[in-house]
Amino acid sequence: MKIGIVGCAGRMGRMLINAVLDTEGAFLAGGTEQPGSAFLGADLGGLAGRIDQDLTVGDDPNALFTLSGAVIDFTSPAATRHHAVLAVANRTALIVGTTGLSHMDEAVLTDAAGSVPVVYAPNFSVGVTLAMALTERAAAVLGDDYDIEIVEMHHRHKVDAPSGTALGLGRAAAAGREVALDDVWCRARDGHTGARPKGQIGFATLRGGDVVGDHTVIFAGDGERFEIGHKASSRMVFAKGAVRAALWCEGRAPGLYTMRDVLGL
Numbered sequence: 001m002k003i004g005i006v007g008c009a010g011r012m013g014r015m016l017i018n019a020v021l022d023t024e025g026a027f028l029a030g031g032t033e034q035p036g037s038a039f040l041g042a043d044l045g046g047l048a049g050r051i052d053q054d055l056t057v058g059d060d061p062n063a064l065f066t067l068s069g070a071v072i073d074f075t076s077p078a079a080t081r082h083h084a085v086l087a088v089a090n091r092t093a094l095i096v097g098t099t100g101l102s103h104m105d106e107a108v109l110t111d112a113a114g115s116v117p118v119v120y121a122p123n124f125s126v127g128v129t130l131a132m133a134l135t136e137r138a139a140a141v142l143g144d145d146y147d148i149e150i151v152e153m154h155h156r157h158k159v160d161a162p163s164g165t166a167l168g169l170g171r172a173a174a175a176g177r178e179v180a181l182d183d184v185w186c187r188a189r190d191g192h193t194g195a196r197p198k199g200q201i202g203f204a205t206l207r208g209g210d211v212v213g214d215h216t217v218i219f220a221g222d223g224e225r226f227e228i229g230h231k232a233s234s235r236m237v238f239a240k241g242a243v244r245a246a247l248w249c250e251g252r253a254p255g256l257y258t259m260r261d262v263l264g265l
Helices: 011-022 061-067 077-090 103-112 126-145 164-177 236-248 259-263
Strands: 002-006 027-032 070-073 093-096 117-120 147-154 201-207 213-221 224-232 255-257
Touching (some): 002 061, 011 027, 027 061, 061 077, 070 236, 077 093, 093 236, 103 117, 117 236, 117 259, 126 164, 126 213, 126 224, 126 236, 126 259, 147 164, 164 201, 164 213
Parallel strands (some): 002 027, 070 093, 117 255, 147 201
Antiparallel strands (some): 147 213
């Protein structure tokens, strides 16, 4: 399958280039950056520290979608909305790892999934995907006698909070309890907050250093505490998972999928 990468010159984009080049059955279709980028015209192989691939960075995402069987998008909400439209127009599978999407942004992906395969995940790591499945199961078994708190830490440059992965874990916990996360979550606490409401799912956000991504789901009961945790030491786990998702889309019917679908969980 030919795989295109939007936002190819960024830190994640370069890792995606390497992941495509290192994956059997995956071929690099090209990559794009925003108009005016200093990287326009650069060879994609050179960007990733590899030999030249005779593919240069362009600024026309529509052309990239035309050439690709799937496009991987770890960009920004506004860009992702535009890419969803291009995916439909070109009948190209779309793999979305962009975080910070609003409900309206997610609705755009849902609409696109009526025409093409869309894999949308807050985290493409195989380990995190398993942690989400375990969190949903644990929440169902333990019930609301156990308080759920989700703690996440990322590098100082991350711009959205809580992280998309933390929210994904929260949604998994809420699904296990058969409630909507929006009805039970607490994003932050400050001042005189009063006692913790039963059934609440709390979030704590930490930022600093170069932390790739640490997440812990805490189930705190009377007399015991149960935790599900994941620590990423390299972004390459996200890149490999995204390429795996792209290959999985080949021949797949239109629909909105997650990494749990890709892994059969």
